[in-house]
Amino acid sequence: MRGLVELYTQQFKTTTAMMFQYRASLFIWMIGQVLEPLVYLVIWTIVSNGSGGSVGSYTTKEFAAYFIVLMLVNQVTYTWIMYDFEYRIREGTLSFALLKPVHPIHSDIADNLSSKLITLPIMIIIAVGLAVAFHASISPPLWAIGVFIPALLLAFLVRFLMEWTLAQAAFWTTRVSALNQTYFMMMLFLSGQMVPLVLLPYPVQIVATILPFRWMISFPVEILLGQHTPVEALEGLGIQVAWLIVGTILLRFVWRAGVRAYSAVGA
């Protein structure tokens, strides 16, 4: 355990040093992180205003709150592991990871969390600015804020495990971008990034609830917007934990098979 803490600390220092080398691209990346939810926010504000100040159960102000919280949740849970993994396997640098006496996922989680920690304060400032500009209405009960934190962490872990597992498709095919595209499209639609899930047709809502996407992004947002009763919130956390377990088992299984495939063909 102490070894892992040491590893995470050291990775944090390395990631920080790297990020300061890439200040410009970091800035551009953050613009992207803000822009996407902002586009949906603007669209839904127009739609909502055009139809008398609300769509379904969402008022214009609630749309604003929804997309601003979603921006922060997406920022915390976002990963770039699918691109990284493809590169590692194509360039053969994965071999170095295989030589190390630590599972490579630790360095990846530590790297991801470190860069989030550095960018989060700026994102929060942007979020507050947007909340003022769009008159976002948000007044979660106190308990919801307490549940939001574990929900957000679980969302991060579930998304990380799923995408880390999916990234390993690169072990078997050199063309993973098609798979990535499909995944991102499903994510966009079923995680609530484009539309709040309650506004989707009921069958689609059921699909979104069965699949893991909702639990990676939408659920923490719903919690903070006070859309759930305490019992529903606890159920949700339970489902997230279940996905965490499924994700861990899946990851171990796929990783083992992937390494076997990699070490069979060489790199």
Added chain:
Amino acid sequence: MKSPSIHVQNLRKVYTVSQQEAGTAAALGSLVHRHKIEIAAVDGISFDLAAGEMVGFLGPNGAGKTTTLKMLSGVLHPTTGEATVLGYIPWKREKPFLRQITLVMGQRNQLVWDIPALHSFELNRAIYRIPPDDYRYMLDQLTELLGLGPLLHKPVRNLSLGERMKCEIAAALLHRPSVVFLDEPTIGLDVTMQRRIRAFLTEYNQRFGATVLLTSHYMADVEALAKRIVVIHHGKLLFDGDLSVLVQKFTAHKTIEVQIGDCQADLNQYGEVLSCADGHFTLRVPKAETARVTERLLADLPVIDLTVEDPPIEEVIEMVFAQESP
């Protein structure tokens, strides 16, 4: 001999490669049916290395050197055969095993490109859980032996190829591995830097008693570093033994350098004239006749200087590969 540090028995690695002829028709055909062939990159090799031994692993491109090193360091699974390194089966990649070995790949980098190497060193310290005192000791040793002092704080991307290689080697040795695999550690480096790295490897081997197996294209590397060499070609073991024995075994000729006044004389009756410049002849003669030819040369001609040499090691190796080519 005590139990070997590295034991390899009938190790074999077969790759399946899909082949495709040129042309559109062939491309369309390959959609339906892929023509697959099997290539044995390593084809049943066996050898042992004692603890602390330093062995050169020789062979042309594609001989199976890298594949072997990757199997022994656990990155690749063999198709058949067995191997143990420090008593572990490498491809099980057990943590105690990984903590005791390292693989340096001359053409790949593990250092983080955009930041100083020291950051990568620190990261390896955490990954290998090197105690602080040991880390400081090794860092001092490596800094001294490789002259890393001024390099550690520069971003890796700003280092020259040779400087980067020195940092790569240091990063790979911080955890003081007792088995070191080096794949072309001097590739692309200038002669001075090659020499520097060679001197370092010898020193590391002696100071820490590490078992070292290295591959190289540069014969000078192998000559300087390893008494014993293992030669592999088309995945098969051609020779395993002392470098001097290899020269004895595979050379039927010696080279005689003889200096006389000018290049006018015809020396073809003494042996095959390879070249002449400024009265400096190079003759190739069958090994058995060396003494007799030398005697005749000295008797017949106004010889200023005469030396008898084994052919350069490159030539010997070339002959080895030429003889055994299928």
